[in-house]
Amino acid sequence: xxxxxxxxxxxxxxxxxxxxxxxxxxxxxxxxxxxxxxxxxxxxxxxxxxxxxxxxxxxxxxxxxxxxxxxxxxxxxxxxxxxxxxxxxxxxxxxxxxxxxxxxxxxxxxxxxxxxxxxxxxxxxxxxxxxxxxxxxxxxxxxxxxxxxxxxxxxxxxxxxxxxxxxxxxxxxxxxxxxxxxxxxxxxxxxxxxxxxxxxxxxxxxxxxxxxxxxxxx
Numbered sequence: 001x002x003x004x005x006x007x008x009x010x011x012x013x014x015x016x017x018x019x020x021x022x023x024x025x026x027x028x029x030x031x032x033x034x035x036x037x038x039x040x041x042x043x044x045x046x047x048x049x050x051x052x053x054x055x056x057x058x059x060x061x062x063x064x065x066x067x068x069x070x071x072x073x074x075x076x077x078x079x080x081x082x083x084x085x086x087x088x089x090x091x092x093x094x095x096x097x098x099x100x101x102x103x104x105x106x107x108x109x110x111x112x113x114x115x116x117x118x119x120x121x122x123x124x125x126x127x128x129x130x131x132x133x134x135x136x137x138x139x140x141x142x143x144x145x146x147x148x149x150x151x152x153x154x155x156x157x158x159x160x161x162x163x164x165x166x167x168x169x170x171x172x173x174x175x176x177x178x179x180x181x182x183x184x185x186x187x188x189x190x191x192x193x194x195x196x197x198x199x200x201x202x203x204x205x206x207x208x209x210x211x212x213x214x215x216x217x218x
Contacts, residue, residue, distance in 0.1 A: 001055050002062045003070040004029050011056055014074060025080035030067060032097065034058050036088040038118050039157040040145070042187060056087045064096050068103055076108055085116035094121060094129065101136040114139040119168035123160040130174035139181040142172050144210070146186075147198035173206050183209045 005017035005028050012020065014028070034057060036043075062070075071082070082104050084090045090097050097115070104113050119142035121129040133140065146152040149165035158164035175182045186199050196212065203210040 002031050002058075002067055003074065004031065004056070013055075014070075018075065018078070025078050027081040027083055028074060028079055029083045029085050030071070030090075030100065031056055031058060031062075032067070032084065032086045032090050032093050032100075033061050033088040034086075035092040036086075036118070037092065037120050037124055037159045038089070039159075041155055041157065058087065061093070064099050067096075067100055071100075071103070076111070079108070079111055081112045081114055082108075083114045083116060089118055089120075090115060091117055091121040091124065091129070094125065094132065098132055098136065101133070105136050112138040114141060116141045116143075118143050118156070118158075119171045120158060120160060120164055122171050123164065123167050128174065130171060130178050133175065134178040137179050139183065140172075140175050140179045141183045141185055141211070142168060142175075144168070144184040144186050144199055144202070147195055147202060151195075169202070169206065172208055176207065181209075183211050185211045185213045187213055 001011065001013050004011050004013055005026055006012070007017070007020050017026065017028075084097055084100070086092075101113055101115075104111060113136065115133070115137055117140065143156075145155050146165070149162050152158075152165040152168075153162055156164065160167070172182055172184060184199075184203050186196065200210050202208075
């Protein structure tokens with residue numbers, strides 16, 4: 001699926017979303033790529049079953065035009081938010097991502113936009129990418145995952161190595177200048193309450209919000 005919604009642990013296409021919840025608003029997600037610069041130990045993409053059976057796994061990356069066509073067909077009176085999260089890392093297609101964020105803002109300016117990211121685009125593109133999101137993104141949700149560089153690398157297996165942790169945090173802080181809402185997340189499979197406390201302290205020290213999100217194991 002390119003554009004989909006989410007109900008009680010199930011990813012559904014637009015038609016099924018409307019059938020499940022014909023009234024009210026809900027968020028719709030945009031799946032741009034399978035590619036990712038991390039290989040997280042807890043990620044669904046690392047599970048063989050997801051690769052073979054999941055309809056989120058893209059057989060080919062959609063073009064910008066194909067995504068715009070699917071977005072155009074949405075029932076926009078029922079859209080609460082457009083989230084770019086991909087099955088992989090959306091910023092692997094940074095220019096296309098920016099084009100699509102602009103499309104949403106130009107055509108539906110009242111609908112909030114969000115990007116779920118690993119926050120490593122600076123390392124991928126070897127430049128400051130935070131300004132790229134000025135005026136086109138309402139919320140950026142960045143995966144913090146751990147309280148230190150060693151634990152972060154062990155969990156994410158980032159292709160950029162140990163420097164990834166500090167680069168991600170620096171990117172998050174710079175985003176505050178360009179994106180109204182900057183949120184860092186950890187998944188609730190982190191059972192160590194001291195680890196969660198350390199993550200909160202990291203965010204508090206930098207003026208960032210921490211969200212503990214539900215771990216999806218399917």
